[in-house]
Amino acid sequence: MSDKMKNLITRSITGILFVAIMVVGIVFRADAMILLFALITGLTIWEYTGLVNDYANANPNVNDNDNENPNRGSVKVNRFISTAAGVYFFLAVAGFCGNLTPSAVFIPYLLTVVYLFISELYTQAQNAINNWAYTMLGQMYIALPFSMINVLAFQYDAVGNVVYHWLLPMSIFIFLWTNDTGAYCSGSLFGKHKLFPRISPAKSWEGSIGGAVFVLIAAAIIGWFDNNPSDPEHIAILSLPAWMGLGLVVVFFGTWGDLVESLFKRTLGIKDSGNILPGHGGMLDRFDSSLMAIPAAVIYMYTLTLF
Numbered sequence: 001m002s003d004k005m006k007n008l009i010t011r012s013i014t015g016i017l018f019v020a021i022m023v024v025g026i027v028f029r030a031d032a033m034i035l036l037f038a039l040i041t042g043l044t045i046w047e048y049t050g051l052v053n054d055y056a057n058a059n060p061n062v063n064d065n066d067n068e069n070p071n072r073g074s075v076k077v078n079r080f081i082s083t084a085a086g087v088y089f090f091l092a093v094a095g096f097c098g099n100l101t102p103s104a105v106f107i108p109y110l111l112t113v114v115y116l117f118i119s120e121l122y123t124q125a126q127n128a129i130n131n132w133a134y135t136m137l138g139q140m141y142i143a144l145p146f147s148m149i150n151v152l153a154f155q156y157d158a159v160g161n162v163v164y165h166w167l168l169p170m171s172i173f174i175f176l177w178t179n180d181t182g183a184y185c186s187g188s189l190f191g192k193h194k195l196f197p198r199i200s201p202a203k204s205w206e207g208s209i210g211g212a213v214f215v216l217i218a219a220a221i222i223g224w225f226d227n228n229p230s231d232p233e234h235i236a237i238l239s240l241p242a243w244m245g246l247g248l249v250v251v252f253f254g255t256w257g258d259l260v261e262s263l264f265k266r267t268l269g270i271k272d273s274g275n276i277l278p279g280h281g282g283m284l285d286r287f288d289s290s291l292m293a294i295p296a297a298v299i300y301m302y303t304l305t306l307f
Contacts, residue, residue, distance in 0.1 A: 254290070
């Protein structure tokens, strides 16, 4: 068996298991979704901090092109505290959105952020600004976006009770997976014009348009079932046009999320963010699109309430 075939089999098995875990984790129970994404948040931040610590220091020109600066490339992010803080923030948002905890639940996280700033006074780091910047980037780039899935998942019903709606968070990933598949097929068949050659030479405008068309079809199907339920007590989350609008939001921001991670990897001089998912790379490789799509979906949902 050729290496190419082995790689295809590995990718296929990993992909099937990944989708199965995501569907089971999101669809069936709120606590399963919370535990799943708390784990995802922790693994992704741990991966990110490892990349920053390892590759930024191995590539001194990453941080400063001035060869006369003795502090170039000096980065040391506290992996354990950064990861623990990100996971705690996710759980705090879940508890708050689920109406289980008061807003005071965020105080320990705020104290941790203050500690991460003050601690640099005593570490004698060569460049404290680099450490602050990369530490806070991990929280903003990973912990905050993942935490926003709780805003989508927990909604108020007609009588003011908080209920778990699995369809909204699940739809984000359905749209992302559909977009990836549609873009790959369309790009392979018709791709001629590069979308963003400086960052991702493989992406084409034809692939992106094809992915968007596939997502619009998927959004229309979800919207139809949402508005024509078999359960008479079901209340539609969004109208069919609003579902299609959400699909487009996920397409645009998911694509930007992919490009942002590509720029991050190019800056560090790496091909894959990790190898935790055989055939698919690391956690950032697998969730890059969602890190932009989830916050964008939250903004979209809030925007709909204004009209």
